[in-house]
Structure formats: C-alpha cells, structure tokens
Amino acid sequence: MINQKETIAAISSPIGEGAISIVRLSGKDSIAIINKIYSKDTLKFKDRTAYIGKILDSKKNVVDEVILTIFKSPNSFTAEDIVEIACHGGILITQRVFEEILNAGAKPSGPGEFTMRAFLNKKIDLTQAEAIQDLISAKNKFALKAASNQLQGCLSNEIKSFQKVLIDIAAILEVSLDFPEEGLDAIETKSLIDNMKNILNSMQKLSDTFEDGKVIKDGVSICIVGSVNVGKSSLMNAILKKDRAIVTDISGTTRDVLKEDIKLNDMFYELIDTAGIRKTSCSIEKEGIKRSQKEQKSSDITLLVLDASKKLSEDDLVFMKNLDRKKTIAIWNKIDICQPTEKVNFENVVKISAKNRIGLENLYKMLEKITFKSKIFKDEIFITNKRHKIALDEAISYLKKATEDLKKDTPFEFITIDIKSSLKKLSKIIGFDITEDILSSIFSNFCIGK
C-alpha cells in the first residue's frame, strides 16, 4: 500500500565529501518534526525563505550549523510541506543530521518516493516523473535533451493531442449512435477514416522514434570482429587512444573478450574486441571464437576488420555472409601497406590504418550515421521508455482495428469500444489507471531522496 500520510526524509545529495549536502523532509509534519531539533522556532518561518540555525541532538548539543528552507504546501515539489536542509557536506555529518531527523519522527523515504508523491499529488504526470530519473542518469547530450523535453511536458502534450483527436472521433460516432437518423453519409465516413489514418500516422511516427530513443538512452555496443591478425586489437587501441589490448604479429593473440566504454561524438559506445575467427584445434581458441560470435550477434554494430594487404580467406568469406549488412561496417585495415584489391558487398566500407591512426575520422562519421537511423533527435519529441512504447503500440493496434472496421461498415458500437481502448492505453502513458504494483516498480529504479 502506498502510504502518503507519513512524513518522509532522505539524504538527497550523493554520499561523499563536498561543500554541502542536502537532507529533506516531505509531509504534513515536516515543519513540526524539524522544529523539535532546530535552534529556532521553525513554525514561525516564512515560506521559501532560507534561515541559518543549528540542528541539535536530544541533549541540545550542536550537530551542525545548517541553512533551512521551508516550501509550504501546495507550492512545493511534492505539493506537501517540504523542509530542505543544507548541511556541511561530509559523509558522517550528513548522516548525523539525517539520524536526528529520523529520531524526531520522520520515516526514511524509499527510492523515488518524493517524485512519486509529486505524481500522486498531481504536480507532474508520470512521463514527467520518469523524465526526472532519466535526466539524472543521462549519459550524453541527446539523452539529456530528451529527458529535459519530457520533463517540460512535450511528450505528455503530444499524447494529449492524440487523445483530443480520438475523443472527437468517438464523439462523432456516439452522436450517430444516439441519433441514427443523423447518421454519417459516405463523405463524412470517408473524412472520419482519413482523420483516423492521419492520427495513426502520427502515433506510428512517435512509436518509431523508440529505436533511436533507446540507443540514446542506453548507449550502443560495437563488436570488432574478423579473421586473425587483421588488426582488430590495434583498432580497439586506436579508438581508445590507449594500449588496452595486446597486439602481436602472432595469429590468435586475442583469446578473450575485451570491453571498454568510449565517448565518440557525444555518444557512449561499448567497444568490444574479440578473438580472430579461424579454424583451429586449440580448445582455448575455440572457446574464444565461440564468445566472439556470441558478442557479435548481440551487439548493435559490427566492425568487420579485413586485411588490405592480403587476399580474403575462405574463413573471411563464410563469416562475412552471415553478417547483418545494415549494422556492419567493413573496414579495410593496413592501407599503409597497400590499397585493397578486392570488393566486398557492404554498404558501409571504410579504409584505415589502425597502426598509423589513418582514416579513423571517416570511421567515426560512418558510426554516427549507422547509430542513428533517423535524425529525429535534433529537436523533435521521441520516446526512450519501453513502458511508453508498449502502451503506444497497443493504442495504435486498437485504432488500426477501429479504422479497418469503419471501412467495413462494422456497427459503430464496436468501433467506439476500440477507440476507447486506444484512449485508455494512451492515458496509461501519462499515468492514469496505473496499478500500485506498476507504480512501485517504476519508482523502485529511482535514487533515494529524489
């Protein structure tokens, strides 16, 4: 059961040493609780005004000198009375202030409980609540922009605009149901179908942004594969600009899977170096190759390294056939020795020398191109959250059915049922009709104190 009666408290800044730490309380007893342990009468404090004073323990010893600000209900983040305490930013001192607050009667908050209260008290909708956590955990400027747009309500507004159109359509159908003599003629029905198709289009466009949205939020994995000795580990080191993987002229140097995070063009990538693919009787190498192929299959992008100074081997040709062309970049390496003489059937081909760091900029440009399928992330709204994607797709499928049925002269009763189901799914995105279980699972991913 979600309990909003208790007054909650949490350390809202990260645990560590810093200039200040923030401890806060939310709930109807916040001001009274802090009053028990503060050197001044907090009941007389003005709203949104900072006061300097001391937190005292039960024996009236000073715990810390702090700045205290009160945000009175309903003009606070949670819509409840909030007390925010800025104390000295040490681990122990912050913990001591927090303990005194708990001793005075506050309950330690669960993850995201402040934001959950803001949602339950209708300060923000669910997409905005989710955006707060995304904002905090954003790993690149695109993710930050997406979260910030969502927090400003851009996504909710888009969903609400879909809802408005669907409500209008449902209303027209219901009027025709109630007054059959004023039923729709062929032209009106056609215009209604066109309307539904247009809105379906817009909904599908938003749903399709998830692919890029996910990439932006979660980052992208890149697996470097190819035959032995082609320069995979050299490429890994060149991209990382450090001597991470062992490079030798002995075929089969890399046996294990090596993973490193790297930021390129403001995007986070996980770079994976793998064992070279060849036929071998060595059981260690066999295991390495098995792992290499597993990593390649699960990665978002494959960098297939080929040796420009040699003829493609039988192993190369077999391996290449099984790669997904859309997510592969074929890389001719060692162009400092000679240019490639053969042709490979890939859309994305680049020539480099990993050893001499030649051609890497072209590779990065190609990576950016293949990372983002569309260019939606510039200014438009897009979805990054699986929960939103699922609900939106369900709304789309109900509306598709309704549109098809309207074309087939299905009785309006059935069509309105589907339109209402579609509306319901859209409402779920914003946070209507959400069960406590789902709410708890959403907020359990938040940090404590947010």
Ligand SMILES: Nc1nc2c(ncn2[C@@H]2O[C@H](COP(=O)(O)OP(=O)(O)OP(=O)(O)O)[C@@H](O)[C@H]2O)c(=O)[nH]1
């Ligand atoms: N001339 C030249 N040699 C290179 C280049 N890149 C790599 N090499 C050499 O090729 C050999 C193999 O390089 P690695 O990076 O270990 O190749 P690998 O594909 O990781 O090899 P395995 O781990 O054995 O599969 C080393 O001697 C490198 O110095 C390049 O751009 N030009």
Ligand SMILES: [Mg+2]
């Ligand atoms: Mg290697």
